[in-house]
Amino acid sequence: MRLKNKIQLYTSLSLFLMVLLFHTAIYFIFSFTLTQKDMSRLSEVAENIAIALKKSEEEGLPSSELLRAYLPQNGMIRVVTEKGQSKLTITKELTFSSLPFTYESGQTAEIKEYRKHMIAFAAIPVIWTNGEIVSLQVYEKIENTEENLALLKMILIAAGILFIVLSYFAGHILTKQIVRPISKMINTMKASMREKAFKRIELTGDSKDELYQMGQTFNEMSEILEKHYEKEQQFLHDASHELKTPITVIMSYSNLLKRWGQTRPEVIEESSQAIHDEAKKMKRLTDQLLTLAKNDQPPYLEMKQVDIADICKQVSHTLEVATNRTIRLHVQTKQPIFAEGDKEKIKQLLTILIDNAVKYSAEPVDVTCGLAGDTPFISVCDKGIGMREEDLPKIFDRFFRVDEARNRETGGTGLGLSIAKQIAEEHGAELKVDSRIGEGTNVTILFRK
Incomplete structure (x- = not known):
């Protein structure tokens, strides 16, 4: 019915x-x-x-x-x-x-x-x-x-019949008013499926009742789905684009090996090195894509009070040895600085920020840990190339690159900051970025106590 x-x-x-x-x-x-x-x-x-x-x-x-x-x-x-x-x-x-x-x-x-x-x-x-x-x-x-x-009996019967008849027609009108926005929503959904588009319901009046709110919520949901669809399409486009380049290089050098590999040793060395480098890039890209895919799932975090000063010491020392670069650590207090979070995830977040700072700066990188009032924070500062102000809102988007040429030189995939943003959101933390061209970049993590 x-x-x-x-x-x-x-x-x-x-x-x-x-x-x-x-x-x-x-x-x-x-x-x-x-x-x-x-x-x-x-x-x-x-x-x-x-x-x-x-x-x-x-x-x-x-x-x-x-x-x-x-x-x-x-x-x-x-x-x-x-x-x-x-x-x-x-x-x-x-x-x-x-x-x-x-x-x-x-x-x-x-x-x-x-x-x-x-x-x-x-x-x-x-x-x-x-x-x-x-x-x-x-x-x-x-x-x-x-x-x-x-x-009295006749009057009551007649009044009852009249009331029921009138209420039937009033109910019919009321039912049409109730069902109309639902019908609109159904028709809009069918049109969206038929035309492969995210359509909206046209809202009229300003009654702000539950039916109006339902239509408004449907439009908001359609807008969110459309944005997610566009991001997904952009993600697929960017991922295929990023994978296409190393695959093309590997195919070219493998053809070169087939043609000249047996007669020219220098071709074997050059091709092997190029294939190895592109394979490393593909591995790094696929690892980061898998990380993003995992982060899109409901997170499992081992939340507890962790000493972020101790985490900064461990990560800074590890990356200083691995990159052979100077990473200066500044801890504002001798007391432990506690924040609520997953220790391994915070290490991953800090590693991404320090790794970015090392890539885009030839100067030593400064890592500062302390309290801003009652709020624990970690700040990573470099004196590198910096970024334009108009680019700052986009740096956490997947595959976004400020300068394609610089990213080719550093081997970046444009996924690191996107992963960092997701980890921060999982912890309820805030990422603040301050950057100027030619002066460097400062990224601050503000934790929840």
């Missing part, structure tokens, strides 16, 4: 049940009120007759004539003995004579149904003229109450 039909059905059923319960309650409350009034009035008549009978006995008036004087219109008065026999019956309604009766020992009042008519009944015990205790019973057709209740 479609959502539109479900909403219509459930709304109509709910309203029908509510109207039914409400109107039923009104009918029974009104019926109870009217019948209570009739029974009270008839009980009062019975009490008045009992009082009058007592006086008539003292004055010696005939009881039958007195009872006729109190006979209700469309009613009957009956005197019933303790043996359940009718001692006296006075009525103008012949149909009342066949009414079943019993002796009532106490005062009572109720509503009875006889031949599909409502009859008010009241009984009170009295002492008859011969000293016998009898039940004085008064009956009356309550035609006004019946008519009023019948009229």
Whole structure:
């Protein structure tokens, strides 16, 4: 069943049940009120007759004539003995004579149904003229109450039907309003799949209700997906471009080996060296691509309090030996500097930053570790070529290179800073970059305590 039909059905059923319960309650409350009034009035008549009978006995008036004087219109008065026999019956309604009766020992009042008519009944015990205790019973057709209740029933039924019909059409309009943005979203999704594009829903009005927010969220999601798709396509393009160059070089030198390798030893040496160098580049590139792929997955980090000053000492010493370059370490305090993080991941992040500084600077590299207020930080500073200000927002993008010629010289792939950025984000850390052309670059990691 479609959502539109479900909403219509459930709304109509709910309203029908509510109207039914409400109107039923009104009918029974009104019926109870009217019948209570009739029974009270008839009980009062019975009490008045009992009082009058007592006086008539003292004055010696005939009881039958007195009872006729109190006979209700469309009613009957009956005197019933303790043996359940009718001692006296006075009525103008012949149909009342066949009414079943019993002796009532106490005062009572109720509503009875006889031949599909409502009859008010009241009984009170009295002492008859011969000293016998009898039940004085008064009956009356309550035609006004019946008519009023019948009229009320018709009004409630008609009002209920009218309300349900109107609510059906109102529900139909409301359902269309609810389903319209959902239908738009479905059609937009189908169009996106059909046309291989990321389409948006056109939002109108400024109601800011849940349906509007749903459409807004869908548009935001489409925008995010589109950006991810564009990044993925750019990544595939850049990765294929980066791999194409070393593969072309390897193919060229392998063809050269096939053609001249057996007769010219210098070709073997040159080709072997070129193939080896390009293979190393490919390995480094594929390793970094694998690292990025792993970083795109939900990270598993062994988070704990680590001494970042100790990490700086280890990484600086290792890279100083490996690169044969001077790396100067400055620790602002003799006390341990703790930050929350994964020790190995922080080492990898720091290695990338120092490695970049070594590649693009002939001067010694300065690594500073300390506290900025309460925030632990590590700063890597070089006096190298620097970067333009307009390039700084892009340096963490995959395969971005400030200068292609310089990257060919240093063997960079343009993936290191992208990996560094992901590691920092996993730790909730912030990377700040300050760079000027010809003056050098300073990259600062601000950790979470």
